[in-house]
Amino acid sequence: MTSGAVTLTLASPPALGEPAAETASLPSEHVTLTINGRLYAIDLDPRTTLLDALREYFTLTGSKKGCDQGQCGACTILVNGQRIKSCLALAVMHDGDEITTIEGLAEEGELHPMQAAFVHHDAFQCGYCTPGQICSAVALVAEHRAGWPSHATADVATAPALTDAEIAERMSGNICRCAAYPNIVAAIREVAEEGRP
Numbered sequence: 001m002t003s004g005a006v007t008l009t010l011a012s013p014p015a016l017g018e019p020a021a022e023t024a025s026l027p028s029e030h031v032t033l034t035i036n037g038r039l040y041a042i043d044l045d046p047r048t049t050l051l052d053a054l055r056e057y058f059t060l061t062g063s064k065k066g067c068d069q070g071q072c073g074a075c076t077i078l079v080n081g082q083r084i085k086s087c088l089a090l091a092v093m094h095d096g097d098e099i100t101t102i103e104g105l106a107e108e109g110e111l112h113p114m115q116a117a118f119v120h121h122d123a124f125q126c127g128y129c130t131p132g133q134i135c136s137a138v139a140l141v142a143e144h145r146a147g148w149p150s151h152a153t154a155d156v157a158t159a160p161a162l163t164d165a166e167i168a169e170r171m172s173g174n175i176c177r178c179a180a181y182p183n184i185v186a187a188i189r190e191v192a193e194e195g196r197p
Contacts, residue, residue, distance in 0.1 A: 036104025
């Protein structure tokens, strides 16, 4: 068996006074997004994630970049009412979609019921994961009301009961490194039991 050689070539920056080489212009895609009820049209590099577009182009920094791999849930937002991890989605994939971020949940200065429940139950500590937790919790309640089962649902033929195990399973894509889980479950339960959105 022979081993191959690897050659690494480093490009050095142009010397002072030398013109920089022309770079090919990157293609852009025209994207129309409705974000928190407001219509936006923008030309984006097609490689831009939805999270980066929200944070860098629209200055909506509530959604956080935690792991950038879809594992922590800090970037969770709602797209057409469904929760997604925005770090895994390209913005161009959501052309024409309705997007709701943490900034869009409150209405006319009034906290969304889930936001108010998180405050009431002290369901956060450092707060980094909180926007993703709240967006995910809003979707969880809607999914449960629609009768969607989860992996923890004992009988998929009947409407699932919103037990602590059911809530934990449905929130399993959102990590809280401060371990505020009992308070998060209590906040979700309050909103779900009071029939608020």
